[in-house]
Amino acid sequence: MGMDLSLQFLFSSLVTASLVTLTVAQQQRLYLDHSCSESGGNFTRNSTYETNLNHLLSSFFRNTTHENGFYNFSSGQGSEMANAIALCRGDASSSDCFNCINSANAELRDRCPNQREAIIWYDYCMFRYTNHSILGNMEINPIFYMWNENNVRNVAAFSQALGSLLNNLTNTASSGTSLGKFATGNTRVGPSQTIYALLQCTPDVKQIDCSSCLSQAIGLIPKCCNGKQGGRVGMAGCNIRFDIERFYNLTAADSGTMPTPASSPSYSPPSNNTTTTGNKSNSSQTTIIVSVSTVSFVLLLISSCVFIISRLRKPKLKPQKHEATEAVDELITEESLQYDLNTIRAATDHFSDANKLGQGGFGAVYKGTLAGGKLIAVKRLSSDSRQGDFEFKNEVQLMANLQHRNLVRLQGFCLEGKERLLIYEFVPNGSLDKFLFDPVKKAYLDWERRYKIIGGVARGLLYLHQDSRLRIIHRDLKAGNILLDAEMTPKIADFGTARLCAVDQTQGATSRIVGTYKAQSEVQRSQDLNSGTTISSRSGNEVAVASENELSITELYPR
Structure with a gap:
C-alpha cells in the first residue's frame, strides 16, 4: 500500500512537472518518406x-x-x-x-x-x-504509400463508402484555382463510423492533370490499404489520405484555401554537415527546454509504466522449475516464417548503405521493398554480434507469437550460411529517441502525442507481462527500442534479450547484464520493481548521450 501511494505521488508530481515544461508544438513537421x-x-x-x-x-x-x-x-x-x-x-x-x-x-x-x-x-x-x-508539369513518380495496421470490420461497406468519398473529393480538388487544388470531406459508414479524407494537387497543373493524378493515387489504395482504417498515397504532383479519425484542421480545411501568411521569416542556408537549423541567440534557451522536457518525459514514461504494472501485479508465488522456452517451440512452425536470402538481398539492394536505417549493438537494420511493393525492416546480425544463436532463436520464437498493436510485428527470418536476418514490419518514423533529441522533430511531440506514447508503451508492457500466452520480461526497454509508426503509435521492439517466465512465476534472477548497462557492477541481481530503473540525467547536450548509453528499464516484471 505504501509503495502504491509513493508511486501515485511520483506519478502526479511528474505529470505536473511535465505539464509545466512541455509546450504544445506549433509545427507539424513529421517526416514521412523521401526519394533520391x-x-x-x-x-x-x-x-x-x-x-x-x-x-x-x-x-x-x-x-x-x-x-x-x-x-x-x-x-x-x-x-x-x-x-x-x-x-x-x-x-x-x-x-x-x-x-x-x-x-x-x-x-x-x-x-x-x-x-x-x-x-x-x-x-x-x-x-x-x-x-x-x-x-506546370504534372509528374506521378516517385510514389510512396503507408497505412494504418488496424483493419475495419466490414471491408466491403467501408471500401464502397471510401471510394465514393474520394471520387467526389477528386472533382472538388481538381476544379480548384491556382490558389489551391485541395479538398477535405467525410462520410458515414454504418451508424457509428466516419471516414475522413484529404486530397490535394500542386495548384500549377491543369484540372485534367490533377484529376488524373488523384485517380491514379486512389487506384493504389486496394494495393496498399485495402480494409485498413487509414492510409495515404503520396506522388510527386498530388497526395491523398483517409482515416477513421479526423486528422486535418477543420477551420482551415473548410475555407479550401491556404491561410495568408505573415511576412516570410528569414532562414539560414542549409549545411552539408547538419540537418538542424535554428536561431543562435536562442540556443541556450532551447538547450534548457530540450533538456528539462526530455528528462521529464522519460521520467513520466518510466513512472507510468511502473505504476500501471505495479497496480496489476499478483501476490508472490513459488517459482516454477521449468523452461518457458520449451512452450515456445510448440507454438510456431519456423518454416512458415523463413525467407529466402536472395529475396531479402533483392529487397534491400544487397544491403546497400542507401537503405541502411541504423546500426545497433547486434548489427545493422535495413529498409527493404519486397516484389509486391511491401516495405520491411531487415535486422542483419553481424558475425561478431553480441546476439548469438540462442538470442536469435529466442527473438524469432518470441516475436512470432506476439500479436499486439504496441509491439513491432515479426514477419519472418532468414538463416542461410553465416547470414542471420530478422524481417519486421517497417515502422516509418523510427525510434522515439530520434524525436526526443532532435531539435526539429522534437516540436512534433506535443503533450497529446506524448500522452498517447506513454499509454501505448504501458499497454504493450501489460500485454507482455500479463495478457500474452507467454509471460515476457523485455529487460532492455528504452527510447531507442520504442518505434513510432505513421500515426505516432508506439511499438516496443528488440526482444533479443527478453526473458521468458512461467505463467505464474513472480520471482527470478538474472545472471547476464543486457541492454545498455556497461558493467555488471551497475546493477544487482536482486533488483525488484523499485530498483529496476536506472536514470542518468545530464545537463545541456549530454542528455542525448545519457539516453543512448545509460537510460534503460530492466525487468519491470515484479520478481
Missing part, C-alpha cells in the same frame, strides 16, 4: 549545379512570392539550372507551412547529398528539387 532519384544523375562537389542548388535552397523564401502554400524558385541557367517547388497541406497555418518547408529543405539536402533530383514528404508539406523544368 538515380535516373536524374549525380552532381560533383563544387560543381555549377551544386552552387545553383545551394543558392536556391538558402534563398528559397526570399525569392518566392506565392502566399497560398505553394512555392517555386529556380537558380542558374541551362542544364545546370536548379528548380524547386514546395507545397504545404491545405489546412496548414502559415507558421506550420514555413517551418515544415524549412525543415524539409535542410533534411532533403542531407538525405540526398549529391543527387540532382530529390523529393521529401512531411505530414504538412512536400519539398522537391530537380535539374529539369517542373512548374
